[in-house]
Amino acid sequence: MKIQKIIQITAVFSLIIAASLWYSQNHGLLPVQAAEEAVLYDNLFNALIAIVTAIFLLVQGFIIYSMIRFRRRKGDDTDGIALHDNFVLEIVWTAIPTILVMWVGIYSFDVYTSMKGTDFMSMPMAHHHSPISAEQIANLAMPAAMADTLPSQPEIDSQQAPSVQLVADSSLPLVIDVSAMRYAWIFTYPGTEIVTSEMHVPVGRKVKLNLNAQDVNHAFWVPQFRLKQDTIPGITTNMEFTPNKLGEYPIICAELCGGYHGGMRTTITVQTPTEYDSWLKEEAEVASNSPQTVAFKQVLKAPTQMSDREFLTEQAQAMRIDRDLPTEIQHDDRMNHHHMHEMASYLTSATSTN
């Protein structure tokens, strides 16, 4: 009798563990892995899924079993057993979760440091408070008309090596400055004149982002990389990843930033180094041959000259929304030229500081 019970219990536990392990490898809950960080992430995630699935099955199975086995039969008004506690049992279910969460903590710590790629304990702080510059303050409040009249600052430091060569050195991380604003992303490739609204990166090379926000908090999220970082006005935040799969992935704003937060999306294209180099050359040529507004060809052709409708249609296309325009945008007075002008002034300031 006793041995039979032990066998039954062992069988149930083995089944639960087997089911959890199977599910942790076959859940299909996560999108494609497109960066090295995603591989690390998914291993951790799968381990956690195995643990939580086992606990889930154990608890729910226990509940269902108890509801059937211990339901009150008609006419039975007696009580159950007067069982107040069991010291050993309580120690067990305190100790096991403690060990489990400690293991989760250590494993997560390990994954976190690997994803960051540095021994972070030696770094004093992860972010640097930098008081916002006077120029940025001016720009925040400056009417677009004034911003348009500002002379643009000298663009290239003549000391710098030709940009394309510099960034093509693939042993160094590729640095990209990211500027978030309602409701667009601006990517600046330092050392070049390239300013775009869609990010292009070569496969297999570490990318380092310096992120800032022009107006309110945003968050830079690429689900296929499993990485997210808030962008905060006045603070530069950082993010690193190494894309490892060719393709085009969404960049999604994940922090509420206003009415059209849901539409604040663009793409990151992971290319082969050759494709990436030719893209760089193309962009650099466009940037050097034309007035600066052309650099924004994918964001805004000439933002101040576009109607709201044109602007938003283009935005909507960038967001891949397959329709003319969200209807309420057409009637909404708040999404007016005021916003357009604000954006235009940010764009101007973004170019002039680079």
Next chain:
Amino acid sequence: MTQVIERISATQPPEPSSDTTHWREYFSFSTDHKVIGIQYLVTTFGFYLLGGLMASVIRAELATPDTDLVSSDLYNGLFTVHATVMIFLWIVPAVTGGFGNYLVPLMIGARDMAFPKLNAVAFWIIPPAGALLLSSFFFGAPSTGWTAYPPLSILTDQHVGQAIWIFSIILLGTSSILAAVNFVVTIFSMRMPGMDFFSMPLFCWAILSASGLVLIATPVLAGAMILLGFDLLAGTNFFNPTGGGDPVVYQHLFWFYSHPAVYVMILPVFGIISEILPVHSRKPIFGYKAIAFSSVFICILGLVVWAHHMFTSGTPDWLRIFFMIATLLVAVPTGIKVFSWLATLWGGKLRLESPLLFAIGFVSMFVVGGLSGVMLGSVPVDIHLHDTYFIVAHFHYVLFGGSVFGIYAGFYHWFPKMVGRMLNEFWGKVHFVLTFVGFNLCFLPMHLLGLQGMPRRVAQYDPQFANINVICSIGAFILAISTFPFLFNAAWSWFYGPKAVDNPWNALTLEWTTSSPPHPHNWIGEPVLATGPYDYGVPMDEFEEESMFTGTID
């Protein structure tokens, strides 16, 4: 067991008192804790219905990927006010002010709360504060989320709505603090002779822990709100980076309150569950002291986990690691509670009626929220999932699957005591099944949405998520419909239900030793402490079957 009940019955007066509570009391500045408790419960349930209405509009909007039902700003206003109402006008006041006020004095054998007038003041702040908050829809509702992060909340187009929001939060926080002071003093100083801390019902432990959290954390929220109000209305720069302010400091202040607020919303419900499970399983609560102390541990740990809401905010790495460890540790006392509840069911005689169904539903659903919470506690996992629908799923499993299921369990359990009439059991079961199905249909798929890449707080989303969102919306509408059987059941039973006896569940806590509904002074004579709160069950040595524990679990 039966002797125990007889002993208690013997202490009751032979005939019910003619001295009853007049209905007009419920619309007055009454200082009777039972009247105030019912005022809280009815008022907050009204706000719950309004918040649910907003949720229905939100889900209707999300049934399609485009913004086509309400404007983007109104959508943002709806989810902001939905969250604010559900937290500050429904769960917090319902579980502390509502159940706490009604039950704590009855459970500890007191005639009333320590400060009856303060109690009434705390309640009467709520209706005007709630009306104020809802009035913001006329001026452009606050649309920056219930978190109201600056600079968005400072630069918002809905200045008036945002200011109204800040002011109503300050009022509601004040009410919450006043109620908490009252609970602490009442529980410390008004227990009847012979009742020490460890013979108190566990609900009182839970209320005590939750009140401690409110007293420590809510003033910090008030401070944050006042500073945010200055930034918004007076142009100061506490949180505004254009003037040198730091928006991240606001996040720290906000979450210093708002994470403990989750425990304020769930701890009293843990208490409710710890009361209901033993009564309806006909067994003692398993591990009384472990459950009592785990409430206190959750309270302490709950104060040092706030920055896990900020893992993507650019907080320093060492801070992230510290908060990760603290957050993961919360799973330990919470696990102790869950396992103790499960052990309470084991070997019982489960009376599978509405109170126990909702209580078991609570355990089952809360575990899902707890497990996703452990996953989110891990920094790398959270970085992907922060601000996605996974989070929406997680906190609804904790706050709806957890708190709201527990509140319903409490309604079904204590309705006969509060009203003196029984609820209809058939409609109670209908309510449970609809709620359970609708809830899971609505929120379970959201885990997948978040993992796959749908951010929260969006009115328009990637069309690849359209099908799953339709499922969520169908679930939400079932959930909305599930409210009606309860509403009609409660309204009808209140006036026409079969009369309840004093102790319909054969429960042992003190509130069942008085009449249903209780006399305005709670007991006509002196309450008598005949047994411990959970002395159910046939003693182990008299139990006939082979012991169900030994050889089964360990």
